[in-house]
Amino acid sequence: MQNFRNISIVAHIDHGKSTLADRLIESHGMLATRSMKDQILDSMDLERERGITIKAQTVALNYEFEGVDYKINLIDTPGHVDFSYEVSRSLSACEGVILIVDATQGLEAQSIAHASLAKKLGLVIIPIINKIDLPSADPESVKKDLSELLNINPENILEVSAKTGQGVSNILPTIIRNVPKPKSDINKSLKSCIIDSWFDNYLGIVVLIKIVDGFLSVKDKIKILSTKKEYVVDKLGIFTPKITYLDKLNAGDVGFLIASIKSLDAAPVGDTIVDSKDDGTIPLPGFQDIKPRVFSGFYPIDTKNYQDSKKALDKLSLNDNSFTYEPENSVSLGHGFRCGFLGLLHMEIIRERLLREYNLDFLMTVPSVTYRIVTHNNETIEIKNPKDLPIDNKVKSFLEPVAEIKIMTPPEYLGSVIEICTKKRGRQNNLVYLTNTVEITFQIPLSEIIYDFFDTLKSVTRGYASYDYEIIDYQDSQMIRLDIHVNKKKVDALSQIMHKDNSYRKARDLIDNLKDLIPRQMFEISIQACIGSKVIASTSIRGFRKDVTAKLYGGDVTRKMKLLKKQKEGKRKMKKIGNVEIPKEAFYEFMSSKK
Numbered sequence: 185m186q187n188f189r190n191i192s193i194v195a196h197i198d199h200g201k202s203t204l205a206d207r208l209i210e211s212h213g214m215l216a217t218r219s220m221k222d223q224i225l226d227s228m229d230l231e232r233e234r235g236i237t238i239k240a241q242t243v244a245l246n247y248e249f250e251g252v253d254y255k256i257n258l259i260d261t262p263g264h265v266d267f268s269y270e271v272s273r274s275l276s277a278c279e280g281v282i283l284i285v286d287a288t289q290g291l292e293a294q295s296i297a298h299a300s301l302a303k304k305l306g307l308v309i310i311p312i313i314n315k316i317d318l319p320s321a322d323p324e325s326v327k328k329d330l331s332e333l334l335n336i337n338p339e340n341i342l343e344v345s346a347k348t349g350q351g352v353s354n355i356l357p358t359i360i361r362n363v364p365k366p367k368s369d370i371n372k373s374l375k376s377c378i379i380d381s382w383f384d385n386y387l388g389i390v391v392l393i394k395i396v397d398g399f400l401s402v403k404d405k406i407k408i409l410s411t412k413k414e415y416v417v418d419k420l421g422i423f424t425p426k427i428t429y430l431d432k433l434n435a436g437d438v439g440f441l442i443a444s445i446k447s448l449d450a451a452p453v454g455d456t457i458v459d460s461k462d463d464g465t466i467p468l469p470g471f472q473d474i475k476p477r478v479f480s481g482f483y484p485i486d487t488k489n490y491q492d493s494k495k496a497l498d499k500l501s502l503n504d505n506s507f508t509y510e511p512e513n514s515v516s517l518g519h520g521f522r523c524g525f526l527g528l529l530h531m532e533i534i535r536e537r538l539l540r541e542y543n544l545d546f547l548m549t550v551p552s553v554t555y556r557i558v559t560h561n562n563e564t565i566e567i568k569n570p571k572d573l574p575i576d577n578k579v580k581s582f583l584e585p586v587a588e589i590k591i592m593t594p595p596e597y598l599g600s601v602i603e604i605c606t607k608k609r610g611r612q613n614n615l616v617y618l619t620n621t622v623e624i625t626f627q628i629p630l631s632e633i634i635y636d637f638f639d640t641l642k643s644v645t646r647g648y649a650s651y652d653y654e655i656i657d658y659q660d661s662q663m664i665r666l667d668i669h670v671n672k673k674k675v676d677a678l679s680q681i682m683h684k685d686n687s688y689r690k691a692r693d694l695i696d697n698l699k700d701l702i703p704r705q706m707f708e709i710s711i712q713a714c715i716g717s718k719v720i721a722s723t724s725i726r727g728f729r730k731d732v733t734a735k736l737y738g739g740d741v742t743r744k745m746k747l748l749k750k751q752k753e754g755k756r757k758m759k760k761i762g763n764v765e766i767p768k769e770a771f772y773e774f775m776s777s778k779k
Contacts, residue, residue, distance in 0.1 A: 187252060188436040189363050190394065191310075192259040192274050194302070195284035196294035196650060200314040204284060204346035205260045208355065209243055242379070242392060242438055244422045247356045254360055257394075257422075257438035259379070267526065268654065269474055269506075270380065272301055273454045276468070277379050277394035277438060280308040280363030282355070283330075287313050287321035287343075290620055291329045293592045293652035299333060308363050309334055310342070312355065317345040325619045332618070368435035374398035374406070376457040377468050379438070381448050383502040387419075389445040393457060394438045396468065401432045405460040406443065409467050411450055414460045415443035448505040474506045476524025477585075477655065478634050479568045480531060481512060481549035481677065483520030489544055490519050496542040497521060500534060507534055512569070516677040517547065522569055528634055549677055553630045556583040556658055570679040573665045575716070584661045585630040588613070589653040592621050593645050600644040608632035609683065629683070630655060666691055666720075668698065669712040691721040699723050 193201045245256040259278065261271045275281060281302045285295055302309050311330050313323045323343050331338040342358060344351035380392040393400075400406070400420060407414045419442040421429040433439045445451050453474065456467040484493045497509045508524040525531040531551065538544045555567040557574065558581045567573055589610075593601050595617070602612070605626045614625040628637075633653060641649050664687055668678040678698075682690055691713035698711055704725055713721040736744060 186365055187254045188366050189254060189256045189280070189359055190259075190278040190366055190436065190438055191256065191280045191282060191359055191363055192261055192271075192278045193282045193284065194261055194271060194275070194298035195314075196286070196289070196292035199284050199286040199289065199292075199295070200346045201260055201284055204282075204312075204314065204344070204352070205243070205258065207346055207349055207352045208245060208258065211352070242423055244424050244438070245356070247360070249357055249360050256356065256359060259438070267530075268297070268652075270453065271298065273377075273379055275302060275305055275307060276454075277377055278307060279366060280310060280359060282359075283309050283311050284314050285311065285326055285330060287315045287323045287326055288318050290322070290326050291333065291592065291618060292650040293590050294650065296333065296590065296592070296623065297652040310355075310358055310362060311336070311340075312342045312344055314344055314346050316343045317348050317350060322620075329618045329620070366436035368395065369397050370399055370435040372397035372435075373462055373465070374400055374404075374457070374459045375465060375468070376400065378451055378453055378455045378457065380453055381451040381505065383448065387442050389442070389448060389451060391441050391443070391445065391451045392438075393433075393441055395433050395435050397435055398459075399432055399434045400441065406441075406457050407460045407462070408451060409456045409458060409465070410452060411455075413450055415445060417441050417443045448502065453505060474526075475554075476506065476508050476526060477630065478525045478527055478531060478551045478553060480523055480525070480551045481514065481517070481520050481569075482509070482523050482535075482546040483514065483517040483549075483677075485545045485547055487518055492542065493521070493538075493544055493546070496538055496544055497523070500537060504534075506530070514677045516675045524568070528638070550680055551634050552681060553585055553634060555585075555663065555681060557581075558583065567681070570665050570681050571676050573681065581660055582663045583658040584663060585655050586627055586657050586659050587630045587633055587653040588656045589626050589628050589633065589651055591624050591626070591641070591649055591651045593624070593649040594620065595622050597645040597649065598622050598624070601641065601649060604637070604640055604644060608637060609685075627656070629659075629661065631681070631683075664715050666694075667714045668694065669710075669714055670698075670702065671709050687715065688720055695721055695723050699725055
């Protein structure tokens with residue numbers, strides 16, 4: 185135990201976590217040089233291409249320091265705000281954390297969020313400034329901000345270049361000196377924390393664990409506390425980063441177990457594993473059910489692919505506990521699925537994986553969040569789909585989720601950022617000036633963030649701003665459901681829940697956009713935006729006009745008037761019984777432009 189160290193690497197997205205992990209594995213991992221590749225801990229092609237970490241990965245390093253052999257368990261965590269719960273579970277399995285800050289970008293929102301979380305968990309923070317080899321690097325000002333944030337001496341901050349390897353050799357000695365050994369006791373009964381779990385085609389469900397107390401051996405019978413289900417351990421091991429099987433994991437070890445677990449729900453992230461005979465163990469703190477925050481309808485573009493789509497979503501949900509789906513029908517789009525995600529990046533990744541791994545393309549409806557409705561009977565209902573919203577006279581109050589958002593921006597863009605947040609119904613809570621940046625905190629409804637907030641923020645700050653958010657509460661709000669009617673028929677796939685104040689402007693934008701996408705017919709098509717039975721905006725698409733008087737070659741004007749009257753009657757009848765089929769291509773363009 186004396187020679188164990190458990191540590192996580194955290195940073196804002198694209199600050200160099202995976203590259204630094206590569207350098208450490210190259211030097212101290214049990215991997216042959218020929219097997220090394222960039223971003224060795226990022227197992228998906230998508231992670232490598234985008235340069236992001238989606239799943240937390242662990243690796244055991246061996247290091248000799250002052251004549252003593254040490255074992256260092258290193259966890260590389262995701263940097264995006266969507267995966268913050270996974271980061272918190274990884275940190276809870278450690279005694280220390282490496283906080284990486286880019287020397288060219290400085291402190292960003294996720295850096296501060298991770299540092300605050302590490303402080304809350306009582307972890308030792310080892311600050312590292314990365315990318316010092318770049319011409320635009322400004323390590324001195326970053327060092328000043330970091331020392332103020334962590335309240336430490338600037339001389340204790342390491343400067344490295346993960347790309348070239350400069351300064352990397354100082355990291356492991358610093359970890360050994362400053363990070364304490366695990367607070368574990370091998371003589372106590374088994375207590376283990378689930379850091380992550382995933383599905384492997386050959387091994388089934390693999391559970392990444394940290395042994396907090398006691399030890400675990402192959403063939404031991406275990407129990408998962410939240411589900412009370414019992415399993416027999418088939419295999420144990422560690423990642424070096426290759427899979428290395430062991431007969432036993434001791435207190436302080438971070439490794440994996442395989443125990444014929446059939447689904448990810450049976451091994452939730454953050455749960456506690458104990459011996460099957462143990463009834464009095466208190467679960468480890470911090471466990472919570474991961475609930476999707478953003479919902480969107482996924483409809484196969486080719487309806488023949490429905491069954492293939494169901495199988496593909498099934499396989500993806502096996503590999504990702506935070507992704508949910510259930511079948512749903514739409515009059516306009518046919519059979520599809522209502523899918524739940526942690527955020528917009530998570531949604532994008534799922535869609536991209538469906539296209540790459542299963543060659544399936546989907547039409548996505550406008551994302552929405554989970555609202556709560558309190559009826560007059562004081563019954564609380566969760567609404568994930570606009571069409572599930574009951575009529576107004578059944579609703580006593582409407583609650584929407586509110587997020588606290590921290591934005592880091594250069595001072596020159598502060599006015600623009602405040603303006604955006606105010607337009608999004610935000611309320612300012614705090615404002616702090618750092619050396620080169622400003623940290624501003626707002627409370628904003630979650631529905632305003634998931635729509636186009638990130639793109640607008642990046643656009644007005646020329647890409648320099650970053651943000652981190654967490655859902656803090658539900659608040660009473662004036663929300664309505666906006667329905668779109670085409671030729672007097674409601675198009676259910678285009679219904680949206682939005683705030684009453686913005687409904688007129690958004691309704692006008694929606695119908696004007698739709699007007700350009702629906703093909704013209706032989707009759708006039710009306711497009712209306714409605715709240716209940718009230719039309720708040722309308723437009724129309726003019727029909728094609730056939731020149732019925734072209735065959736006339738003379739005679740009285742009444743002949744011409746008679747033909748035009750007959751055409752008018754025909755068009756009225758056609759408009760009454762005519763069906764407007766909105767092509768899927770129009771839906772696709774409409775949804776893409778709204779994302």
